[in-house]
Amino acid sequence: MRGCVKVSPGCKHCYAETFAERFRGVASHPYAEGFTPRLVPNKLLEPIRWAGPKKVFVNSMSDLFQEAVPDEYISIVATVMLRANWHTYQVLTKRAERLGHLLATTLREAADAKHIWWGVSVEDRKFGIPRISSLRSAPARVRFLSIEPLLEDLGPINLGGIEWVIVGGESGPGARRMEPEWVTSIQRQCARARVPFFFKQWGGVQKAKFGRLLNGRTYDDMPQRVASPAPSRSHRDALTLALTPLVRSDALVPIDIRPLPRRIAAP
Numbered sequence: 007m008r009g010c011v012k013v014s015p016g017c018k019h020c021y022a023e024t025f026a027e028r029f030r031g032v033a034s035h036p037y038a039e040g041f042t043p044r045l046v047p048n049k050l051l052e053p054i055r056w057a058g059p060k061k062v063f064v065n066s067m068s069d070l071f072q073e074a075v076p077d078e079y080i081s082i083v084a085t086v087m088l089r090a091n092w093h094t095y096q097v098l099t100k101r102a103e104r105l106g107h108l109l110a111t112t113l114r115e116a117a118d119a120k121h122i123w124w125g126v127s128v129e130d131r132k133f134g135i136p137r138i139s140s141l142r143s144a145p146a147r148v149r150f151l152s153i154e155p156l157l158e159d160l161g162p163i164n165l166g167g168i169e170w171v172i173v174g175g176e177s178g179p180g181a182r183r184m185e186p187e188w189v190t191s192i193q194r195q196c197a198r199a200r201v202p203f204f205f206k207q208w209g210g211v212q213k214a215k216f217g218r219l220l221n222g223r224t225y226d227d228m229p230q231r232v233a234s235p236a237p238s239r240s241h242r243d244a245l246t247l248a249l250t251p252l253v254r255s256d257a258l259v260p261i262d263i264r265p266l267p268r269r270i271a272a273p
């Protein structure tokens with residue numbers, strides 16, 4: 007899946023959009039259509055070909071749970087993650103309600119898998135905090151929060167059922183400022199609740215200048231990975247062959263939305 011539709015203030019300076027739009031109109035480039043959402047079925051089986059156990063950020067250039075993606079397509083992504091179980095997958099969305107609904111229904115098996123981590127983005131109180139409740143209600147084995155870009159003090163957060171918290175500031179042109187006390191409040195709450203805490207960056211227009219030290223140190227905690235050993239090349243080839251009919255299924259219809267204008271302002 008490539009491209010997305012903006013849904014909340016955290017999307018305002020979406021890095022994926024900035025990257026994708028740079029190549030709009032560049033013939034035969036993967037982002038020749040810019041950030042306009044579209045399915046990319048020929049990429050679905052790639053994790054099976056990768057031998058070494060990897061950490062995979064599923065849909066780093068999109069949101070798998072956006073409204074226009076068919077349930078069947080999401081099920082195929084889940085099937086690949088379940089079968090290629092020597093990797094650890096991080097699936098992140100802002101569409102928390104749809105995620106919760108699917109985890110409770112068609113994605114139940116994937117919800118129970120230890121090597122698939124399900125997360126929601128949290129940028130503020132109005133849009134972000136309700137996503138945490140939706141995630142907590144979902145039957146996922148590993149749940150995480152990606153609190154970035156952190157746009158305001160979130161106040162007390164219910165961390166029940168949450169296995170990992172990532173915090174980061176916005177970077178790049180027009181980056182919105184993140185105050186240190188907003189971050190330390192979350193770090194302390196994680197320490198009290200014994201939830202692994204990862205501090206990614208302060209961000210800013212020149213993010214390298216501000217680094218990622220908090221309280222004079224780095225925070226790199228994360229849940230323990232439980233990857234299975236990678237199978238042999240011949241086993242992976244057989245698996246690819248077995249799953250190939252799935253990516254040719256009728257579920258893989260083009261996404262039916264109007265072409266997006268070049269820039270869309272976030273709410």
Ligand code: SF4
Pocket residue numbers: 010011012013014016017020021022023067068069100
């Ligand atoms: S949901 Fe994520 S990928 Fe989609 S526009 Fe917002 S920030 Fe970008």
